[in-house]
Amino acid sequence: MNVGIIGSGGREHAITHSIKSSKNVENIYCIPGNAGTNKIAKNIEININNFDQIKSLIIEKSIDFLIIGPEKPLVDGLVDYLKDTKVKIFGPNKAASQLEGSKIFTKNLCKKYSIPTANFGVFQSSSQSKKFLEKSNYPIVIKADGLAAGKGVYICEDKNSADQAVDEIFDGKFGFAENILIEEFLDGEEMSFFIITDGVSIKKFETAQDHKRVFEGDKGKNTGGMGAYSPSRLINESLEKKIIEKIIKPTLQGLKDQNIDYVGFLYAGLMIKDNEPYLIEYNVRMGDPECQTILPKLKTELLEILLSCVEKTLDKIKISWSNEKSLCVVLCSNGYPDKYQKNVLINNLDKLDISKNNLCFHAGTISRNNKILATGGRVLNFVSLSDDFSSARKKIFENLKILNWDKGFFRKDIGYKVIDL
Ligand code: AMP
Numbered sequence: 001m002n003v004g005i006i007g008s009g010g011r012e013h014a015i016t017h018s019i020k021s022s023k024n025v026e027n028i029y030c031i032p033g034n035a036g037t038n039k040i041a042k043n044i045e046i047n048i049n050n051f052d053q054i055k056s057l058i059i060e061k062s063i064d065f066l067i068i069g070p071e072k073p074l075v076d077g078l079v080d081y082l083k084d085t086k087v088k089i090f091g092p093n094k095a096a097s098q099l100e101g102s103k104i105f106t107k108n109l110c111k112k113y114s115i116p117t118a119n120f121g122v123f124q125s126s127s128q129s130k131k132f133l134e135k136s137n138y139p140i141v142i143k144a145d146g147l148a149a150g151k152g153v154y155i156c157e158d159k160n161s162a163d164q165a166v167d168e169i170f171d172g173k174f175g176f177a178e179n180i181l182i183e184e185f186l187d188g189e190e191m192s193f194f195i196i197t198d199g200v201s202i203k204k205f206e207t208a209q210d211h212k213r214v215f216e217g218d219k220g221k222n223t224g225g226m227g228a229y230s231p232s233r234l235i236n237e238s239l240e241k242k243i244i245e246k247i248i249k250p251t252l253q254g255l256k257d258q259n260i261d262y263v264g265f266l267y268a269g270l271m272i273k274d275n276e277p278y279l280i281e282y283n284v285r286m287g288d289p290e291c292q293t294i295l296p297k298l299k300t301e302l303l304e305i306l307l308s309c310v311e312k313t314l315d316k317i318k319i320s321w322s323n324e325k326s327l328c329v330v331l332c333s334n335g336y337p338d339k340y341q342k343n344v345l346i347n348n349l350d351k352l353d354i355s356k357n358n359l360c361f362h363a364g365t366i367s368r369n370n371k372i373l374a375t376g377g378r379v380l381n382f383v384s385l386s387d388d389f390s391s392a393r394k395k396i397f398e399n400l401k402i403l404n405w406d407k408g409f410f411r412k413d414i415g416y417k418v419i420d421l
């Protein structure tokens, strides 16, 4: 079968790596992919916002199965757009993707189905919001409603910074804003919880802890993710049961009650306090870098799992995981998440010590004239699996040392909650 994978990040390189060895795969087309996917599959340079071109490509290359990695094409309705083609698609449709595309949609669903989450209010104007903020407790959380690549969230310590956040959002920093969300601040520890569903049954898909802030000690600006480890140190049987029963199942039921089918990964960003889960947000895809961290632990064929979701036979699949601990450290361009240089040469990639348990997934890279250049903020993902997190971290640092890329930086404390640094 011919497989298409939409996206160009570390997540998509990890997915490509996982399905590459499936016996049923003939060709893998990465749309547009990166320098890493280019080595193991065929990259096709297409703007993923151009649905017409994607459709033509599917027909031209006889793509049988399409896996959509990032949120934007899901939220923009690529699944619905391709409905009249024969391609099988892994990923939720436009209506289901509102879980990520509209924070207000999700909050209202939480309210209706008593899903534990932060108390919230929705406001339509700057003056209305600021008035509410006069009598609020701090810190408080202010969010733009739509997709903002992880950036439309402000944690405000006082009224001044809250007013500023309101102004920035209504001034259009994250696109035209009709509404703003003001939320109670949840105290606790975060966890990324993943399930996969065919719309009928659900299966858990491991846990991870992401490190979103740019600097060590969880300081500085929010990023797409600087590293992760899996499993999360917080997970246990009773917590897992609570997450499934109190959060995941009522959410999928809420969609069903609106006649919305959900096929794909569902990523619950949770705050855990005293072994109780609270939903911070949903994403309708795998996390990045959680995907790079989790997939190497998967023992069942990924392609088989994803296909079973489209065919609604997920209940027949047993998903097995290795017991090893997995750690991922993201190497970023200097300056990220603000301005950084593009087209910077990366040497030494061929010298890395790569094996089944020691991997390097590309993110913002391209290949030009047999050279590999960094083009993105997050550039490479170093992943290692081991019996313990500490050895995994050691192995990653050895590879980072071999690479010796002086145009980038990484957090040295990824996994600090599970490793004595
Ligand atoms: P989101 O894009 O909604 O995941 O938010 C980005 C980050 O902001 C989360 O990963 C949390 O670290 C933080 N955050 C969002 N909402 C809250 C909240 N209600 N309480 C505390 N932290 C939050």
Ligand code: GLY
Pocket: 150, 210, 224, 225, 283, 286, 287, 288, 289, 290
């Ligand atoms: N790691 C955070 C995200 O994928 O949104």
